[in-house]
Amino acid sequence: MAPVPRQRTARIPLLRSPATRADGPRQRGGSPVRARLVALGLVLVSLALLTVYFRESSGGPLHGAQRIVVSVLTPFEAGAERVSRPFRDAYGWTADLFSAKGENAELRAEVEELRRQVILNQTAAQENEELRSLLEYRDGPRFPKDYDAVATRVIVPPQTEFRQEVMVAAGSGDGVAVEDPVVTDGNLVGTVTEVASNSAKVRLLTDQQSAASAFVTQTGAAGIVERGSSTTSLVLERVQKEEAVEEGHIVVTAGSRSQQLESLFPRGIPICVVTSVSQRDTDFFKRIQCTPLVDFDSLHQVIVLTRKDAG
Amino acid sequence: MSWGEAAKALGLLVALVLLQITIVTPIEVANGHPDLVLAFLVALALLRGPTLGAVAGFWAGLLLDSAALAPPGVSSLVLTLAGYWAGRFGLATTRSSPHPPIIAVALATVWVAVGLTVVNFLLGQSVPAGELFGRVLLPTLALNVLIMFPVYRLTERLFPVAPRDRREATVLA
Numbered sequence: 001m002a003p004v005p006r007q008r009t010a011r012i013p014l015l016r017s018p019a020t021r022a023d024g025p026r027q028r029g030g031s032p033v034r035a036r037l038v039a040l041g042l043v044l045v046s047l048a049l050l051t052v053y054f055r056e057s058s059g060g061p062l063h064g065a066q067r068i069v070v071s072v073l074t075p076f077e078a079g080a081e082r083v084s085r086p087f088r089d090a091y092g093w094t095a096d097l098f099s100a101k102g103e104n105a106e107l108r109a110e111v112e113e114l115r116r117q118v119i120l121n122q123t124a125a126q127e128n129e130e131l132r133s134l135l136e137y138r139d140g141p142r143f144p145k146d147y148d149a150v151a152t153r154v155i156v157p158p159q160t161e162f163r164q165e166v167m168v169a170a171g172s173g174d175g176v177a178v179e180d181p182v183v184t185d186g187n188l189v190g191t192v193t194e195v196a197s198n199s200a201k202v203r204l205l206t207d208q209q210s211a212a213s214a215f216v217t218q219t220g221a222a223g224i225v226e227r228g229s230s231t232t233s234l235v236l237e238r239v240q241k242e243e244a245v246e247e248g249h250i251v252v253t254a255g256s257r258s259q260q261l262e263s264l265f266p267r268g269i270p271i272c273v274v275t276s277v278s279q280r281d282t283d284f285f286k287r288i289q290c291t292p293l294v295d296f297d298s299l300h301q302v303i304v305l306t307r308k309d310a311g
Numbered sequence: 312m313s314w315g316e317a318a319k320a321l322g323l324l325v326a327l328v329l330l331q332i333t334i335v336t337p338i339e340v341a342n343g344h345p346d347l348v349l350a351f352l353v354a355l356a357l358l359r360g361p362t363l364g365a366v367a368g369f370w371a372g373l374l375l376d377s378a379a380l381a382p383p384g385v386s387s388l389v390l391t392l393a394g395y396w397a398g399r400f401g402l403a404t405t406r407s408s409p410h411p412p413i414i415a416v417a418l419a420t421v422w423v424a425v426g427l428t429v430v431n432f433l434l435g436q437s438v439p440a441g442e443l444f445g446r447v448l449l450p451t452l453a454l455n456v457l458i459m460f461p462v463y464r465l466t467e468r469l470f471p472v473a474p475r476d477r478r479e480a481t482v483l484a
Binding site for chain 1: 385
C-alpha cells in the first residue's frame with residue numbers, strides 16, 4: 001500500500017515567522033532587524049531616563065522637563081476631569097446602588113450609634129467650651145493656626161497599586177510647597193511631594209513610603225502610622241506593649257519630632273480608627289491595625305495646609 | 312507609515328492617555344481597571360508591526376509617566392516591549408480573525424502587570440504583589456479583553472490596512 005501523503009492545511013503558513021514567508025506582512029512591519037534595533041534602542045533610552053531621573057536632584061533638567069509637560073497637560077486633565085465628572089458620578093451612583101443594599105442593615109445600626117454619639121458629642125462640646133474658657137486652653141480651634149488653607153481638587157487619581165499618589169490642581173503659584181500636609185474634612189490625606197506651577201503631586205497615607213508620627217487620643221500611646229496590607233488599611237507601628245489601645249480608639253498626628261522620623265504634620269489631625277489590636281510574647285511592640293478616616297477611593301476635594309512662615 | 316499617520320497616532324495617544332488617567336482609571340469593576348492605552352497600543356502594533364508598536368509603546372509610557380509625575384521610563388520600558396511583542400505577534404497571525412487581538416491584549420496585560428511589578432521592585436518599591444495578582448489582574452484582564460474588540464475595529468478604521476496586505480491575509484486565512 002502506497003503511503004498517503006500528509007495533508008497540508010492553509011493554517012500552517014499562519015504560524016510561520018514572517019521571515020519564512022515569501023512576501024507579505026513582513027513588508028508591513030519593516031525589517032525584523034530594524035524593528036529589533038528600534039525596540040532595543042527605546043529600551044535603552046527608557047533605562048537611561050530612569051537612571052538620570054533618580055541620579056539628578058529635584059531641580060534637574062529631567063524633573064524640570066517633566067514639570068513643563070505636566071503644566072501643559074494639566075489644563076486638559078482638568079477639563080477632561082470636569083467633563084467626565086457627571087459620567088463618573090453616574091457610574092459611582094449605579095455601583096453604589098448595588099452595594100448599598102448589602103450595607104443597609106449595617107448602616108442603620110451605625111446611624112443609631114452615630115445618633116447616640118452626636119448627643120454625647122454635643123454634651124462634650126458644651127463641656128469643652130466651658131473648660132476652654134476656664135483653663136485658657138492654649139491650643140486654638142481644630143485648624144492649625146500656623147497654616148493657611150489652599151482648597152483644591154484632585155485631578156488625577158492614583159494610577160497604580162504601587163504609587164498611591166494623586167495630582168491636585170494647585171501648585172507653587174498658589175503657595176503650595178513640597179512637604180505641605182494635605183487634609184480633607186479635617187482628616188489627614190498625605191503630603192505634597194512634587195510641585196509644578198499649577199499642580200502638585202500628593203503622596204497618600206496609603207503609599208508604601210508614607211509615614212506619620214501619631215498617638216492614640218484616648219490613651220496617648222505614641223507610634224508611627226504606615227500603610228497596612230492593602231490600600232484601605234493602615235497600621236500603627238512601634239507602640240509599646242504596655243500601652244493600652246483598644247478597638248475604636250482614634251489615632252491623630254503627633255506633630256512632634258521623634259528620633260527616627262521628623263513629623264511634617266501639625267498636631268491633632270485625625271488619621272484613622274483602630275480596628276484590631278494584638279500582641280505576641282516575642283514581639284517588641286503591639287500589632288495595631290486601623291482604618292483610615294479618609295475614603296481614598298473617592299477623594300475629590302482636599303485642602304493643602306501651607307505654612308504661614310514659608311513665604 | 313507616513314508622517315501624517317504618525318502624527319495621527321501620536322495625537323490619539325495623547326488623547327487616550329488623558330482619557331485613561333481622568334476617566335477610565337477611576338472606573339473600577341471588581342477591583343479591575345480597563346487599560347484603554349494598552350488596548351490601543353496592541354491594536355496599532357498588530358496592524359502596523361513591531362517597529363511602530365515599540366515606538367508607540369515608548370511614547371505612551373512616557374506620556375503616562377509624565378502626566379502622573381512618576382519617574383519617566385518605568386511605563387516606557389514595559390510598554391515598548393509590549394508594543395514590540397504585539398507587533399511580532401501580529402506578523403505571525405492573520406488580521407481577519409478576531410482571536411489574535413484578544414490573545415495579544417490578554418498576554419500584554421499579564422506582561423504589563425509582571426513588568427511593572429519587577430521594575431518597581433528593582434527601583435526599591437514595596438510591591439503588593441499578592442494584592443495585584445490575586446485581586447486586580449484577573450478583572451483587569453477581563454476588562455481589557457472586553458474593550459479590545461471595539462478598540463481594534465476602531466483602530467483598523469483609523470489606520471486601514473493596505474489592500475495588498477489585506478489580500479495576503481485573506482489568502483493566508
